[in-house]
Amino acid sequence: MLYQRRAWGGWSADRGVWRAAVLCLLWALLLVPAWGAEKVRVGVYQNSPKVALSATGKAEGIFIDLIEGIAAREGWTVEYVPGTWAEGLERLERGEIDLMPDVARNQERETRYAFHQEPVLSSWNQVYTRRGAGLRSMLDLEGKKVAVLEGSVQERQFEQMAASFSLVVEWMPLPDYDAAFAAVAQGRADAVVTNRFFGVRNALRYGLEDTAIIFSPSKLFFAAPLGTRQEQLAAIDRHLVDFKKDSGSLYYKSLRRWSLDEVRAATPTWLLPTIAASAVALLAALAGVLLLRRQVALRTRELSSRNREIMVINETLRAIGSRRDLDGVLQEATKGALALADFDGGVLCLRDRGPDMLRVGARLHALPPRDRAANGGPLCDAGCPAMLDVVGRGQRHALVAADDPVAHPACGNARDPAIRWNAYFALQVQDRTLGVLCLFSRQAVPPPPAALKLVEDLCGPVALAIENAHLYQQAQQHAQELERRVEDRTRELAQAHAASLRAMHRAEDAGPDPVGLPGPHGP
Numbered sequence: 001m002l003y004q005r006r007a008w009g010g011w012s013a014d015r016g017v018w019r020a021a022v023l024c025l026l027w028a029l030l031l032v033p034a035w036g037a038e039k040v041r042v043g044v045y046q047n048s049p050k051v052a053l054s055a056t057g058k059a060e061g062i063f064i065d066l067i068e069g070i071a072a073r074e075g076w077t078v079e080y081v082p083g084t085w086a087e088g089l090e091r092l093e094r095g096e097i098d099l100m101p102d103v104a105r106n107q108e109r110e111t112r113y114a115f116h117q118e119p120v121l122s123s124w125n126q127v128y129t130r131r132g133a134g135l136r137s138m139l140d141l142e143g144k145k146v147a148v149l150e151g152s153v154q155e156r157q158f159e160q161m162a163a164s165f166s167l168v169v170e171w172m173p174l175p176d177y178d179a180a181f182a183a184v185a186q187g188r189a190d191a192v193v194t195n196r197f198f199g200v201r202n203a204l205r206y207g208l209e210d211t212a213i214i215f216s217p218s219k220l221f222f223a224a225p226l227g228t229r230q231e232q233l234a235a236i237d238r239h240l241v242d243f244k245k246d247s248g249s250l251y252y253k254s255l256r257r258w259s260l261d262e263v264r265a266a267t268p269t270w271l272l273p274t275i276a277a278s279a280v281a282l283l284a285a286l287a288g289v290l291l292l293r294r295q296v297a298l299r300t301r302e303l304s305s306r307n308r309e310i311m312v313i314n315e316t317l318r319a320i321g322s323r324r325d326l327d328g329v330l331q332e333a334t335k336g337a338l339a340l341a342d343f344d345g346g347v348l349c350l351r352d353r354g355p356d357m358l359r360v361g362a363r364l365h366a367l368p369p370r371d372r373a374a375n376g377g378p379l380c381d382a383g384c385p386a387m388l389d390v391v392g393r394g395q396r397h398a399l400v401a402a403d404d405p406v407a408h409p410a411c412g413n414a415r416d417p418a419i420r421w422n423a424y425f426a427l428q429v430q431d432r433t434l435g436v437l438c439l440f441s442r443q444a445v446p447p448p449p450a451a452l453k454l455v456e457d458l459c460g461p462v463a464l465a466i467e468n469a470h471l472y473q474q475a476q477q478h479a480q481e482l483e484r485r486v487e488d489r490t491r492e493l494a495q496a497h498a499a500s501l502r503a504m505h506r507a508e509d510a511g512p513d514p515v516g517l518p519g520p521h522g523p
Contacts, residue, residue, distance in 0.1 A: 039077045040232060041097040042067055043088035046176040049201045049258035050121065050220070051101045053082055062197075063101035063120060063222070065254035070239045076232075084175040086151040095225045098232065103223040104153050114226050116233040118240040119219035121197070125154045127213035128199050129191040130184060135211055138165050144190040145170040147180035154193045157216045181206040201258075309454060312339045316458065320465035329469045330362035333462040337437060338364055340458060341451035343423070346439035350427075350466070358435065397425045397456045399446060418442045425455055427463040434466050 044059045046052050051061040059080040071078045081088075081097050092100040093112055104123075105115055127146075129135045135144070138161065148155040150173035162169045172189050174180045177198045183189040185206040192208070199210055222236055243251035316336025320329045334348045345365030349358040400422045425437040437459060441447055 038075065039079055040067075040071065040099060041079045041081055043091060043097045043100040044080045044082045045085045045088050046178050047085070047102055047195070047198055050195075050197050057082075061101075062254045062258050065250060065257075066120065066240075066243075067099065067101070067222070067236075069250040070236055073239065074232075074235050085149055086175070089151065092223060092225055095228070098224060098229055100223045102220050104218040104220055106153065109223070112226055113223040114229065114233060115221045115223055116237045116240075118237045118244075119221055120240065121220045122217065123195045123197060123220055124217040125157065125193055125215050126196055126199050127191050127193055127211045128181070128184065128203055128208040129211055130187075131207060131209045133190065135191055135213075137211075138162070138167065138213055141169055141191060141213075142167050143169075145172055145188075147172040147174055147183045147189040147192040149173070149177060149180060149194075150175055153218070154195070154216070158193050161215060177202070181208060184208060197258075309340060312336055313454070313458060316340075317461055320462060323465075324469065324472045326466065326469040326473055327361070329462075329465045331364075333458075333465065334362040334364050334437070337425075337439060337455050337458060337462075341423075341439065341447055341455050342441075343439040343447065344419075344442045346437065348427075348435065348437050350435040351433060361435065395426070396428075396459075397423060397452055399423050399452060401446075402440075416440070416442075420444055421446050423447060423452060423455070425459045427459055427466060429463045429467050434463050434470075437462070 042059075042064075044051055044053055044064075047061075049061055051059070051063045054060050059082075068078060070076075081091065083091065088097065088100050089103075091097045100113075101120075103109065103113065103115070109115075127135070127141075135141065141162065146158070146169055148158065148171060155171070155173065159169075159171065172180075172183060174183060177192075177194050180189070180192045180194065181202060184192045185208065191211075203210060222233070224233055240251070243249040246252075313336070316332060316339075319332035319336070323329045323332060330348050330350070334346055337343070338346060346363070347360050348362040350361045351358055402419050402422060419440045419442055421441040421443070423439045423441070425439070426433055427435045427437060437455070439455070
């Protein structure tokens with residue numbers, strides 16, 4: 001019994017030893033991957049969303065997502081070393097860290113660090129300021145205090161830009177972008193220079209707005225100590241190329257996570273007013289162009305109409321000036337007046353010298369004559385509406401609606417149920433009225449006053465041409481009368497001369513009468 005108790009106690013002690021051995025073995029197996037994994041030390045500083053430390057001290061950002069994804073595929077163990085931007089570069093140069101994210105390549109850095117070939121991101125630099133500060137261009141930074149990231153490429157590049165504009169700018173180097181943005185938000189600086197990623201993500205949080213000052217586009221890489229970590233850099237290149245070929249890869253998921261949503265939420269405050277102002281300016285310019293085109297078209301039509309009027313007037317004046325016959329003058333004058341004012345037809349009536357009557361001298365597109373003179377020609381009443389409405393009232397012209405109950409009805413030579421408007425123009429030379437030009441329109445719209453004035457002005461030369469034609473006609477008649485009288489007188493003289501010759505011949509035939517001789521019956 002005692003032996004059994006001892007044996008059981010020994011077995012219990014051995015079982016405890018075996019349990020401890022198993023636990024040690026399991027722990028060793030768990031530690032084998034960690035012992036065999038390659039450790040990569042990565043510098044971290046505050047530059048969200050590219051790289052940053054969260055409120056709990058965890059590394060995060062686009063570069064962090066990529067390096068952790070690549071490390072998982074390559075079997076690396078990543079150790080993050082926080083610090084400022086300047087501290088990270090110093091540690092990298094001394095070999096205290098293996099990779100520094102978010103580094104732009106330039107000639108100087110390529111002599112101090114090693115880089116892979118495929119860029120992680122493309123970026124540019126931009127100036128941010130407080131809302132309403134009125135900083136929109138480089139020249140607005142004269143005499144201002146500008147916060148920059150200490151030791152960054154942006155600091156040197158912006159200093160060179162300011163010097164090229166001969167600007168006096170006070171620089172405020174700060175260890176990270178959060179401190180730089182806070183300095184502007186608190187009024188200790190007037191503006192801050194940052195990259196597009198940090199600006200878009202954090203401007204709203206600090207109450208800042210972006211400006212139109214954008215410069216130095218750049219490509220961003222992981223950097224390693226010079227001459228080292230070539231295998232890790234090659235692996236980064238290889239995975240980046242693969243990631244960029246797949247829109248659903250870790251690379252694009254990280255971009256959408258850290259950039260896309262923030263870009264939508266942080267639309268620049270000046271963008272919408274600028275777009276609205278540009279749209280208003282564009283609409284104003286378009287309206288101005290349309291208005292100008294309309295004015296040009298109107299002016300062109302006016303000039304074209306004016307040229308046509310001048311051509312009609314010139315042709316009419318040449319026509320009536322070259323004609324000597326009265327009928328031709330009257331016909332050309334009526335045709336020119338119709339073409340000038342776009343009337344539908346009309347008649348030109350002349351005042352007879354004898355009875356106080358008017359006779360139709362010319363007609364175009366008018367009704368057949370209703371009245372006849374004694375010789376069978378067209379005849380107008382001396383009391384026609386043209387004489388009563390124009391000459392009787394001392395006017396140069398009158399426009400009368402055909403349905404006007406007060407106006408005198410048109411004479412039978414221009415009376416048509418379809419006529420809507422009658423226009424009467426006096427043909428006067430000095431104080432004498434030679435006749436009346438009667439035009440009519442079948443249009444509902446009355447003829448424009450400008451057209452009536454043109455016809456009125458034309459009636460002056462027409463009246464002179466009529467007067468000249470009258471004078472020419474009288475001269476022709478007088479010449480014909482003189483010629484007839486000369487012919488009559490010549491004929492009378494010829495007859496008298498013939499009678500004298502006949503008398504002389506008869507006297508000669510009778511013989512001489514002796515003078516002084518006594519007749520047959522004595523003295």
